Amino acid sequence: MAQLFISYRSSDGRDKATALARDLGAVFGDEEVFLDKDDLRAGIRWRDEIARTMQARPVLLLLLTPQLLAAADHAGCLRIADPEDPVRRELSDALAGGAHIIPLLCDGVDAPPPATDLPAPFDRIGEFTWRPLRAYDWSHDILRLLADLRALGIVPTRQLPQSNTGAPPPATAPPAPPSSRRPRWLLPAAAAATLLAIGVGGYALQRPPAAPHEPAAPNKTAPPAANDAGNVSGRWLATLGADEQLDLALRHSGQDLELNSRPLSIAQRADWADYRRFWRERFGSDLDFVSYRGKGSASSLPGDDLVIDVALQIVSSPGDTLVDTGNLHATLSADGTTMTGSLWLNSKQAERPLRLVQTAKAK
Secondary structure, three states, X not given: OOOEEEEOOHHHHHHHHHHHHHHXXXXXXXXXXXXXXXXXXXXXXXXXXXXXXHOOOOEXXXXXXXXXXXXXXXXXXXXXXXXXXXHHHHHHHHHHOOXXXXXXXXXXXXXXXXXXHOOOOHHHHHHOOOEEEOHHHHHHHHHHHHHHHHHOOOOOOOOOOOOOOOOOOOOOXXXXXXXXXXXXXXXXXXXXXXXXXXXXXXXXXXXXXXXXXOOOOOOOOOOOOOOOOOOOOEEEEEEEEOOEEEEEEEEEEOOEEEEEEOOEEOOOOHHHHHHHHHHHHHHOOOOOEEEEEEEEXXXXXXXXXXXXXXXXXXXXXXXXXXXXXXXXXXXXXXXXXXXXXXXXEOOOOEEEEEEEEXXXXXX
């Protein structure tokens, strides 16, 4: 019987639940992780199978996404208030069976809501130690969760990955505060009123720290070369679509990764037209170029390919005014010369496929 049960709202948690099941399975074994879409056998009653799993007192990993708590039915009533809601039934069965519960706060949920705002049994979420599970800091959050699970007696079938200090992260560490790398969408009251008045939602402006030093221009004649020991330092051409390519510079040291791009022209881009109009009204100037930059991690589970995960800022160029935030996630190929993954932009709340090809290796 599986020891780890992942509970989530499919409308906005399926992708994260699938990724979590994959990473946990790589360490503890796939048979120890229960994910409904993978582990419900054909021809059985799904409620009976989930209830049977809960009777084994697994660890319930509850993915607190915005829609898990806020989703409503056709009548406008909260789904978590319905006794037949699958997520509610899973949590109820877990509590009744004495399962250990770990709420995982996903992107868009900074803390469990007050108990007075939630119906039973969700009003008990605050009783349990929660952990973050954020797309922009996935590797760090997974390492901490692995240590928690090991402390609960879940035995790995593979060696736990190490932290960047060379030692396993402490199992009893308190919940991590928000990372200093996390972009904050903070607006002064006047700016917020301006945005609302002109009907521009989801755009946020602040003055971020000064831009890192612009990397040296790429050596156009240098042929791509395989990375040494998985180090991805160098220049990469990122392709997001037929009409969009980014010239990126990556600086990789240990598990730390820094990303900078050359200015990208958006003057003729239809998908930037609304924002450029807003910019002109707000600042009285044209926004013709933006640059990407960010910091993150480069890490891998034992025997797996290197994965990079970068918290992005998209800033005006020149000016360095924050335009958007997002996340870049990609996996390095076996030969070290290409990466495939995805780019998430918070303003669009959408993910785009991404391919990176190395154009020059750092000397």
